[in-house]
Amino acid sequence: xxxxxxxxxxxxxxxxxxxxxxxxxxxxxxxxxxxxxxxxxxxxxxxxxxxxxxxxxxxxxxxxxxxxxxxxxxxxxxxxxxxxxxxxxxxxxxxxxxxxxxxxxxxxxxxxxxxxxxxxxxxxxxxxxxxxxxxxxxxxxxxxxxxxxxxxxxxxxxxxxxxxxxxxxxxxxxxxxxxxxxxxxxxxxxxxxxxxxxxxxxxxxxxxxxxxxxxxxxxxxxxxxxxxxxxxxxxxxxxxxxxxxxxxxxxxxxxxxxxxxxxxxxxxxxxxxxxxxxxxxxx
Numbered sequence: 001x002x003x004x005x006x007x008x009x010x011x012x013x014x015x016x017x018x019x020x021x022x023x024x025x026x027x028x029x030x031x032x033x034x035x036x037x038x039x040x041x042x043x044x045x046x047x048x049x050x051x052x053x054x055x056x057x058x059x060x061x062x063x064x065x066x067x068x069x070x071x072x073x074x075x076x077x078x079x080x081x082x083x084x085x086x087x088x089x090x091x092x093x094x095x096x097x098x099x100x101x102x103x104x105x106x107x108x109x110x111x112x113x114x115x116x117x118x119x120x121x122x123x124x125x126x127x128x129x130x131x132x133x134x135x136x137x138x139x140x141x142x143x144x145x146x147x148x149x150x151x152x153x154x155x156x157x158x159x160x161x162x163x164x165x166x167x168x169x170x171x172x173x174x175x176x177x178x179x180x181x182x183x184x185x186x187x188x189x190x191x192x193x194x195x196x197x198x199x200x201x202x203x204x205x206x207x208x209x210x211x212x213x214x215x216x217x218x219x220x221x222x223x224x225x226x227x228x229x230x231x232x233x234x235x236x237x238x239x240x241x242x243x244x245x246x247x248x249x250x251x252x253x254x255x256x257x258x259x260x261x262x263x264x265x266x267x268x269x270x271x272x273x274x275x276x277x278x279x280x281x282x283x
Contacts (some may be wrong), residue, residue: 097277
């Protein structure tokens with residue numbers, strides 16, 4: 001079995017780590033892990049130590065470490081003497097990871113982390129991946145947690161998801177069908193949101209508000225992805241990042257998928273898309 005190549009993604013709220021190694025001529029993925037810590041360096045070393053220990057890897061077993069993410073700049077020198085450490089661009093990692101996980105050659109890749117980034121990625125004949133950074137939005141996981149903490153006194157994704165499961169959007173969002181019983185356009189879906197929180201009333205409880213917040217975050221990201229896909233004449237969008245694990249967020253994309261004829265793909269290990277792309281980065 002060949003030496004391992006590790007990827008480390010140092011994000012705004014967590015550090016993710018993954019590895020690849022050659023086995024019988026094939027590149028095998030070593031189970032990804034995530035570590036939470038307030039300090040980037042603590043998070044980096046904690047993730048590295050936990051990952052190598054649990055996978056029984058010594059420094060001699062590691063070929064190189066590919067680092068990315070906003071916090072990767074804190075690692076200004078190799079993690080350990082003699083260990084080959086390199087920094088790879090985050091947006092390239094997002095695109096490369098999205099194509100690898102989905103098995104596609106071309107797609108819009110959306111990274112839903114603390115904020116959200118949108119990438120156009122396309123494999124070239126040379127094997128390289130063409131990357132266009134399309135921009136993004138500050139609406140993401142940080143928005144979800146911040147608004148939930150302010151409005152509900154809740155600050156864990158698990159608790160937000162539990163509350164949202166019992167929520168009713170009819171007490172929160174103003175829908176097109178609330179304003180008109182006739183379609184203004186043949187393709188218009190009367191169930192689409194006209195105004196997030198535009199119908200908030202005194203009947204709304206914590207469950208409804210939790211669902212309203214997750215719905216607003218999902219719809220904001222989803223519509224940006226729809227516009228990006230249309231620009232490139234594509235009908236496939238790959239979703240990555242931590243928000244892909246939330247059931248109410250996933251349901252938003254299911255609705256948008258039917259309405260706009262866009263296929264939203266959430267592949268296995270989607271929350272680790274960026275760090276996987278980093279490990280696959282060009283040497």
